[in-house]
Amino acid sequence: xxxxxxxxxxxxxxxxxxxxxxxxxxxxxxxxxxxxxxxxxxxxxxxxxxxxxxxxxxxxxxxxxxxxxxxxxxxxxxxxxxxxxxxxxxxxxxxxxxxxxxxxxxxxxxxxxxxxxxxxxxxxxxxxxxxxxxxxxxxxxxxxxxxxxxxxxxxxxxxxxxxxxxxxxxxxxxxxxxxxxxxxxxxxxxxxxxxxxxxx
Amino acid sequence: xxxxxxxxxxxxxxxxxxxxxxxxxxxxxxxxxxxxxxxxxxxxxxxxxxxxxxxxxxxxxxxxxxxxxxxxxxxxxxxxxxxxxxxxxxxxxxxxxxxxxxxxxxxxxxxxxxxxxxxxxxxxxxxxxxxxxxxxxxxxxxxxxxxxxxxxxxxxxxxxxxxxxxxxxxxxxxxxxxxxxxxxxxxxxxxxxxxxxxxxxxxxxxxxxxxxxxxxxxxxxxxxxxxxxxxxxxxxxxxxxxxxxxxxxxxxxxxxxxxxxxxxxxxxxxxxxxxxxxxxxxxxxxxxxxxxxxxxxxxxxxxxxxxxxxxxxxxxxxxxxxxxxxxxxxxxxxxxxxxxxxxxxxxxxxxxxxxxxxxxxxxxxxxxxxxxxxxxxxxxxxxxxxxxxxxxxxxxxxxxxxxxxxxxxxxxxxxxxxxxxxxxxxxxxxxxxxxxxxxxxxxxxxxxxxxxxxxxxxxxxxxxxxxxxxxxxxxxxxxxxxxxxxxxxxxxxxxxxxxxxxxxxxxxxxxxxxxxxxxxxxxxxxxxxxxxxxxxxxxxxxxxxxxxxxxxxxxxxxxxxxxxxxxxxxxxxxxxxxxxxxxxxxxxxxxxxxxxxxxxxxxxxxxxxxxxxxxxxxxxxxxxxxxxxxxxxxxxxxxxxxxxxxxxxxxxxxxxxxxxxxxxxxxxxxxxxxxxxxxxxxxxxxxxxxxxxxxxxxxxxxxxxxxxxxxxxxxxxxxxxxxxxxxxxxxxxxxxxxxxx
Ligand code: SF4
Ligand code: SF4
Numbered sequence: 001x002x003x004x005x006x007x008x009x010x011x012x013x014x015x016x017x018x019x020x021x022x023x024x025x026x027x028x029x030x031x032x033x034x035x036x037x038x039x040x041x042x043x044x045x046x047x048x049x050x051x052x053x054x055x056x057x058x059x060x061x062x063x064x065x066x067x068x069x070x071x072x073x074x075x076x077x078x079x080x081x082x083x084x085x086x087x088x089x090x091x092x093x094x095x096x097x098x099x100x101x102x103x104x105x106x107x108x109x110x111x112x113x114x115x116x117x118x119x120x121x122x123x124x125x126x127x128x129x130x131x132x133x134x135x136x137x138x139x140x141x142x143x144x145x146x147x148x149x150x151x152x153x154x155x156x157x158x159x160x161x162x163x164x165x166x167x168x169x170x171x172x173x174x175x176x177x178x179x180x181x182x183x184x185x186x187x188x189x190x191x192x193x194x195x196x197x198x199x200x
Numbered sequence: 201x202x203x204x205x206x207x208x209x210x211x212x213x214x215x216x217x218x219x220x221x222x223x224x225x226x227x228x229x230x231x232x233x234x235x236x237x238x239x240x241x242x243x244x245x246x247x248x249x250x251x252x253x254x255x256x257x258x259x260x261x262x263x264x265x266x267x268x269x270x271x272x273x274x275x276x277x278x279x280x281x282x283x284x285x286x287x288x289x290x291x292x293x294x295x296x297x298x299x300x301x302x303x304x305x306x307x308x309x310x311x312x313x314x315x316x317x318x319x320x321x322x323x324x325x326x327x328x329x330x331x332x333x334x335x336x337x338x339x340x341x342x343x344x345x346x347x348x349x350x351x352x353x354x355x356x357x358x359x360x361x362x363x364x365x366x367x368x369x370x371x372x373x374x375x376x377x378x379x380x381x382x383x384x385x386x387x388x389x390x391x392x393x394x395x396x397x398x399x400x401x402x403x404x405x406x407x408x409x410x411x412x413x414x415x416x417x418x419x420x421x422x423x424x425x426x427x428x429x430x431x432x433x434x435x436x437x438x439x440x441x442x443x444x445x446x447x448x449x450x451x452x453x454x455x456x457x458x459x460x461x462x463x464x465x466x467x468x469x470x471x472x473x474x475x476x477x478x479x480x481x482x483x484x485x486x487x488x489x490x491x492x493x494x495x496x497x498x499x500x501x502x503x504x505x506x507x508x509x510x511x512x513x514x515x516x517x518x519x520x521x522x523x524x525x526x527x528x529x530x531x532x533x534x535x536x537x538x539x540x541x542x543x544x545x546x547x548x549x550x551x552x553x554x555x556x557x558x559x560x561x562x563x564x565x566x567x568x569x570x571x572x573x574x575x576x577x578x579x580x581x582x583x584x585x586x587x588x589x590x591x592x593x594x595x596x597x598x599x600x601x602x603x604x605x606x607x608x609x610x611x612x613x614x615x616x617x618x619x620x621x622x623x624x625x626x627x628x629x630x631x632x633x634x635x636x637x638x639x640x641x642x643x644x645x646x647x648x649x650x651x652x653x654x655x656x657x658x659x660x661x662x663x664x665x666x667x668x669x670x671x672x673x674x675x676x677x678x679x680x681x682x683x684x685x686x687x688x689x690x691x692x693x694x695x696x697x698x699x700x701x702x703x704x705x706x707x708x709x710x711x712x713x714x715x716x717x718x719x720x721x722x723x724x725x726x727x728x729x730x731x732x733x734x735x736x737x738x739x740x741x742x743x744x745x746x747x748x749x750x751x752x753x754x755x756x757x758x759x760x761x762x763x764x765x766x767x768x769x770x771x772x773x774x775x776x777x778x779x780x781x782x783x784x785x786x787x788x789x790x791x792x793x794x795x796x797x798x799x800x801x802x803x804x805x806x807x808x809x810x811x812x813x814x815x816x817x818x819x820x821x822x823x824x825x826x827x828x829x830x831x832x833x834x835x836x837x838x839x840x841x842x843x844x845x846x847x848x849x850x851x852x853x854x855x856x857x858x859x860x861x862x863x864x865x866x867x868x869x870x871x872x873x874x875x876x877x878x879x880x881x882x883x884x885x886x887x888x889x890x891x892x893x894x895x896x897x898x899x900x901x902x903x904x905x906x907x908x909x910x911x912x913x914x915x916x917x918x919x920x921x922x923x924x925x926x927x928x929x930x931x932x933x934x935x936x937x938x939x940x941x
Contacts (some may be wrong), residue, residue, distance in 0.1 A: 011419065012393075014390060014393055014415035014797075015415055015931055015934070016256060016415075016797045017256050017798070017934050018255045018258075018259060020256070020811075021256040021259040021811050021812075022254070022259050024811060025241060025242065025259060036936075037934075039931040039933075039936050042831075042930055042931060043825070043850055043851055043852065044852050044853075045413065045851075045852070046851075046853055046931055046932060046933065048415070048933065048936075127252075129244075132252050132253075133244055133252065133253055133255075133258075133259060134253065135250075135253040135390040135391040135392075135393050135394055136386075136393040136394055136397055137394055137397060150401075151401050
């Protein structure tokens with residue numbers, strides 16, 4: 001399966017936002033975090049879930065696909081890079097195309113910014129900042145074998161469904177064992193558009 | 201290239217290995233230092249405490265080092281009606297010394313007090329104790345660790361004859377049943393969570409006892425959401441089940457303990473049916489917890505302020521010890537007990553004489569033999585050594601009564617951290633002279649006559665002992681900014697001017713540490729075998745460590761013996777009693793307080809760091825949906841001490857009869873304006889974790905004040921950004937970052 005990548009295990013997340021703070025320390029976008037931390041069940045529970053760039057593989061990263069300026073490069077090892085500053089025109093197409101809501105636009109600078117899997121660190125064999133510091137291992141960087149050696153029996157999924165579209169990603173989710181056969185739902189099914197039930 | 205050293209030498213940058221300045225986990229980290237010798241970043245460090253992990257406080261800590269709010273010149277004023285002026289070191293020191301002399305000549309030596317802090321390096325806490333007794337010659341010295349874990353310390357001392365956790369963190373990974381009582385591990389000790397999850401991966405059961413459903417409680421096998429202030433009834437009841445179901449380890453008890461019969465008789469008075477009523481939890485849960493804990497091959501109990509911040513804090517901790525002892529879960533890999541220290545040096549801060557009743561090495565100031573030993577090391581007559589003083593809160597009461605007329609505070613911020621703010625303010629206002637050491641102008645320093653600008657943890661060497669009693673070394677990463685001196689220098693200089701210079705001829709931390717090692721030699725808290733070189737080599741050594749070839753003692757009681765002369769655990773029977781602030785029709789609910797992951801203690805440090813302010817800009821009141829509030833609506837929290845208005849954070853993760861407030865902010869949004877200054881009679885810890893309250897609808901929120909800054913400085917804009925935002929964070933851990941560009 002996949003090589004070294006990030007595994008997300010929401011069951012471990014304590015919502016501390018160390019990942020968010022660490023992401024700000026990354027030399028390639030210092031001062032800004034590219035991680036979203038969502039509290040999924042506000043008012044009921046303290047459950048939380050980090051979203052990092054999923055580095056989509058198949059179909060080729062939607063953000064890169066829609067970029068009119070060819071600013072988003074995908075490296076040979078599957079890392080979807082943040083937009084090349086000499087090419088990006090700040091049009092925000094990528095923001096709209098990403099099924100996970102990852103890229104951000106710096107409106108002032110008219111530049112896109114997104115997680116590039118800490119390419120400046122991973123190129124040296126280091127883990128990305130977020131997964132390095134995450135106190136709980138909710139973000140884990142390594143191979144699936146390394147993950148399973150540390151957490152025996154754990155299962156992962158790297159396929160998400162959005163309606164009828166399946167997206168296979170470079171970053172994987174840790175899922176409960178009995179769910180691993182199926183893709184993880186990536187979004188709520190669309191049932192209504194402009195007040196019309198579109199299921200029929 | 202080692203995985204965590206990639207940055208070294210890139211562009212002349214260096215990495216200085218050190219530890220986080222904040223909590224008792226003491227995560228290893230590197231500070232990134234630029235070519236000009238300035239700290240500008242952090243890099244995770246593969247230290248065996250944290251294995252690269254850091255929490256948001258640890259990641260942002262470096263930003264305080266060269267923060268624009270740093271104090272860089274002594275501030276002085278002759279009366280509180282005047283404004284501060286920046287003065288020379290000589291002027292500030294001379295004024296301080298003349299005020300000390302004046303007050304002590306007029307009202308006696310003990311009219312001057314000293315309050316230290318448990319975020320100081322151990323060398324400095326040693327100096328605080330020595331400075332008070334040898335230079336000031338006052339008995340009135342205490343420290344803010346008094347607000348932290350003295351209840352656990354007291355209980356451990358009573359039961360085991362030693363004041364520290366029994367097991368290292370790594371034992372958590374080996375246990376089969378982990379009981380966490382009164383500790384929001386996910387937010388207060390985030391990096392420890394990896395050990396908790398590691399235990400869970402191995403199949404250990406997780407039991408969490410907490411009125412709130414915290415991030416760790418959410419995943420627990422059993423979450424006991426008991427009513428604040430009922431812990432000892434609960435733990436007694438567990439013992440009752442254990443006794444009645446024959447689950448006690450009678451052989452262990454007979455061989456290793458005293459007092460079991462009394463403990464057993466008392467426990468039987470708390471059958472689950474009764475405890476369930478007191479604690480407001482299902483009796484079934486009590487059976488479940490008792491059986492799970494007792495039947496586990498190896499079980500551990502870890503606790504923190506949740507059970508310690510009570511008027512029966514010591515007793516609560518004793519009931520946990522009773523539970524571990526009764527089931528034989530002591531002194532084995534994966535079996536034992538631990539206390540989670542709030543402050544970085546909460547453990548080390550009390551070991552070497554900063555506490556009112558203690559001399560270095562944990563010696564008692566009332567013990568003839570101990571006094572003689574220390575006087576010999578310090579080179580003073582025994583008649584010159586004062587006796588025991590009073591605790592931090594009691595000193596404030598004495599200030600209020602004008603029994604203590606002058607005060608020096610080092611590294612503490614009682615205006616935010618002590619309960620019942622009104623009394624604290626009155627106490628401090630009543631002093632004729634007050635000086636404070638700090639690197640930011642804290643709320644307390646802003647009320648002083650003299651403020652000494654001192655170093656951060658990154659500008660000096662020193663050791664701290666973490667929650668495992670593992671001594672770790674912090675290394676100096678940069679020179680202090682011009683105008684800033686080390687606390688060691690200031691104390692030694694004051695001592696010199698007070699005529700005790702020969703006893704304080706320390707050039708640096710290393711020289712103080714050498715004296716501390718010797719002063720602790722032969723005591724229970726033996727540091728003699730610990731040297732700076734060994735600490736650098738090993739990454740930390742747990743005391744006792746009596747000789748330089750001794751490996752240290754990560755786990756206690758492995759030979760089955762405690763530190764009492766008879767080698768036994770002295771069990772103590774405990775009777776539960778109601779909290780000190782009585783419930784009534786007017787005040788029917790419990791108010792409880794605690795921390796949030798983004799902030800540290802009184803917030804003097806973290807409320808100035810942009811990322812942390814943005815994550816949690818303001819306090820809130822956590823209330824259950826049954827009260828009819830919506831999230832963000834103003835809710836007035838009223839206690840017998842006053843009332844304040846917070847935005848509501850409505851959540852089912854809290855008991856309907858309980859309100860939670862995080863305590864890191866000053867008035868008018870200070871939880872501690874509402875909490876009660878009742879103390880545990882033995883440990884003198886305040887009862888922060890429960891007082892009677894009620895909640896009401898309100899129309900306007902109280903605003904969060906900016907942290908004070910020195911005259912001439914402008915409030916750092918980054919910290920102002922979101923403070924005006926009236927909304928609470930979306931979750932106790934902070935604001936979600938759901939803005940999607
Ligand atoms: S650092 Fe880890 S535990 Fe903390 S919020 Fe991020 S993913 Fe969750
Ligand atoms: S867990 Fe404690 S020691 Fe570790 S980074 Fe956070 S505050 Fe610092």
